[in-house]
Amino acid sequence: MAVVAQEAPAVRLGSPRGRWILLTTVLGSSMVLLDSTVVNVALPRIGRDLDADLGALQWTVNAYLVTLAGLILLGGALGDDFGRRKVFVVGVVWFAAASLLCGLAPHPGVLVAARALQGVGGALLTPGSLALIQASFHPDDRARAVGLWSGFGGIGAAVGPFLGGWLVDGPGWRWVFLLNVPLALLCAPIAVRHVPESSGGPVHGRFDVVGAVLGAASLALVTYALIEAGGGSPAVVVTAAAGVLAGVVFVGWERRRRDPMLPLDIFHSRQFTAVNLVTLCVYAAFGGFFFLTALQLQVVVGYSALQAGTALLPTTALMLLLSSRSGALAERIGPRIPLTVGPLLCAAGMLLMTRAGEGAGYLADVLPAVLVMGAGMVTLVAPLTATVLASVDTRRAGLASGVNNAAARAAGLVAVAALPLLTGMGPEAYRSAGAFDAAFRRAMPLCAGVLVAGAVLAFATVRRPAPRCRRPECRTHGCVTAPPLEDGAGGPGHAGPEGAAGGRAPA
Numbered sequence: 001m002a003v004v005a006q007e008a009p010a011v012r013l014g015s016p017r018g019r020w021i022l023l024t025t026v027l028g029s030s031m032v033l034l035d036s037t038v039v040n041v042a043l044p045r046i047g048r049d050l051d052a053d054l055g056a057l058q059w060t061v062n063a064y065l066v067t068l069a070g071l072i073l074l075g076g077a078l079g080d081d082f083g084r085r086k087v088f089v090v091g092v093v094w095f096a097a098a099s100l101l102c103g104l105a106p107h108p109g110v111l112v113a114a115r116a117l118q119g120v121g122g123a124l125l126t127p128g129s130l131a132l133i134q135a136s137f138h139p140d141d142r143a144r145a146v147g148l149w150s151g152f153g154g155i156g157a158a159v160g161p162f163l164g165g166w167l168v169d170g171p172g173w174r175w176v177f178l179l180n181v182p183l184a185l186l187c188a189p190i191a192v193r194h195v196p197e198s199s200g201g202p203v204h205g206r207f208d209v210v211g212a213v214l215g216a217a218s219l220a221l222v223t224y225a226l227i228e229a230g231g232g233s234p235a236v237v238v239t240a241a242a243g244v245l246a247g248v249v250f251v252g253w254e255r256r257r258r259d260p261m262l263p264l265d266i267f268h269s270r271q272f273t274a275v276n277l278v279t280l281c282v283y284a285a286f287g288g289f290f291f292l293t294a295l296q297l298q299v300v301v302g303y304s305a306l307q308a309g310t311a312l313l314p315t316t317a318l319m320l321l322l323s324s325r326s327g328a329l330a331e332r333i334g335p336r337i338p339l340t341v342g343p344l345l346c347a348a349g350m351l352l353m354t355r356a357g358e359g360a361g362y363l364a365d366v367l368p369a370v371l372v373m374g375a376g377m378v379t380l381v382a383p384l385t386a387t388v389l390a391s392v393d394t395r396r397a398g399l400a401s402g403v404n405n406a407a408a409r410a411a412g413l414v415a416v417a418a419l420p421l422l423t424g425m426g427p428e429a430y431r432s433a434g435a436f437d438a439a440f441r442r443a444m445p446l447c448a449g450v451l452v453a454g455a456v457l458a459f460a461t462v463r464r465p466a467p468r469c470r471r472p473e474c475r476t477h478g479c480v481t482a483p484p485l486e487d488g489a490g491g492p493g494h495a496g497p498e499g500a501a502g503g504r505a506p507a
Contacts, residue, residue: 010138011196013145020194021136025149027187028092029129030156031180032122035064035099036481037157037316038164040294041309042173044430046111049173053427055227056108058416061291062223063112065413067119068126069406070216073261076127076402077207084131085197089188091124096184102177127402130485135198150484154323157479158316161294165309173305208261211253215261218246219410226417230426262403272391272400274461275339279384279404279483280411281454282343285447286480287412288419289350289373292443296353299430300437301360311366316480318374319381327382335383339458342380347448347455349373354444357437377480385483387462401486408482419443 011018043057050056079087098117105111130149137145167175221243225236254260267273290312297308330338352369360366385401392400420429423439423446430436 011136011141012138013141013148017194018137018141018145020190021132022145022148024187024190024195025129025132026152026156027183028088028125028191029149029153031092031095031099031183031187032126033153033157033479034160034163035118035122035177035180036479037160038167038176038309039064040290041161041164041298041305042168042176043295044298045168045173045305047430050105050108050111052108054420054425054430055427056112057430058227058291058420059112060108060115061416062227062413063116064119064122065409065416066216066220066223067116068122069119069409069413070219071120071123071212072126072406072409073399073402074207074209074212075123075125076131076398077261078124079128079131081207083197084128084135085191085195088125088128088132088195089191091121091126091128092184092188092191093121095121095125096181096188097121099177099180099184103174103181126485132195132198136196151320153479154316154320158313158320161309161312161316162306163309165304165306168305208254208257208259211250211257211261214246214250214253218243218250219413221246223413223417226414226421229421263399266392266396266400266403269391270461271463272388274457275384275387275391276404276407278339278343278454278458278462279388279407281450281457282346282380282384282411283408283482284411284415285343285346285350285450285454286377288415288443288447289353290480291416292419292440293353293356295430295436296356296440297366300358300433300440301356301366302358311362312370314367314370315374315377318371318378319480322378323382326378327386330383330386334463335387336459336462338379338383339387339462340455342376342378342383343451343455343458345376345379346373347376347451349376350444350448350451354441357441358433381483385486388483389486397486401483405482405485412481415447419446422446 011021013019013022039061043060046052046060047054047057052060075087075091095118098114098121101114102111102118105114130146133145133149134142163179164176167173167179221239223243225240225243228239229236251264254262254264267276293312294308297303297311298305303311326338349369349372352372353366355365356369357365385404388400388404389397419425420439423442425439426435428435429439
């Protein structure tokens, strides 16, 4: 029996129900944002407590990113058909249950499996959080509601490393994950009681599950091959070939399917393709940088987890404070210069971070690198999002944002898998300050080189967006792991639910 979408009365932001909706969406998205920023600072302690090697620490990060990046487009489509509130609540509960399993994990294998399950929950609740705001609020209040949602989310991302460090040094690393449980116990009942249900149309049951599985399998297999390549096992070659084959089959499947998860014709826009290639370069470098720097500050410099988290705080704070101004500047001068200068500044910051060795001082060695890095991220992230949205038709803006967000997360996980291999880090490298420092000094120029490549690509390919295309609504943000997710449903210039973040293309 088909379920027909019913429009609930538009909620005003200033009403009690409006405040409850905003609270529950902020709580839900904050769970994902916190986990994306706090886990890195907990890695050395996780490794010591669980006797995990570097490969297990890589998987602690990447198992989550594999399922999140591979399934986030499908998550948006499920919300459109089955109900955005329903899928959002399922995602919150799923994420909390997986977090509980992470917090109770007795050995690295259980932790990695639980992190993969966390990514599934994140893929369900992340697109739904913003889609609920777009579907619930009165058109006159949507822009302000999205601004508050992204601003509070940015604050959560900024607080994440500090909070994570405090938890690791205090009650222990397990509370980095267990903290999600009370947040979910608060969020889910509020959503059920106060958030109106909405959907994008009749449920037809034709979801691109095969495409989602193929995409996630390709990422997982390639990641496994990169992490295990140092061992020289013949199975690595087989796994790498299987990952590439799964990627080829994924492309063929999406091309033939009537209603694909990833409509490949979106890449007919040269600007969209070019900006996503820049995204891959930029977020590969970011993923490698934040993974290795959190370890470097603790293993080599000698910081506690709290000190390491606090040391990186200025990067996120600068984005939170200045991202809206950066976006406004890009609107005046066009995105080409910001997308060229921003990666170059980030590259300079990464090279400066090589000064953060044994005996380094924060003010002289770490802070200058963090500030330059933050200035580069401020310069490029908001224009990157705006250019992605401007490079496609407005009704596909949400899909374009979802693809860009997934590409950024995939780039980060590949970097975390590949950098230890490229720099000669052995399984026990993070237990030796000298060995890790030497590898870190080789890794930062590699990350900087990828950013320079992104800058050259941006200068050669990016052009000023057409003035008819809409601006991003998430003007204030602080997430360093992926561009802010934009939704294409509702509001001026939007064409309805088929443009929702992560949603399907029209059949």
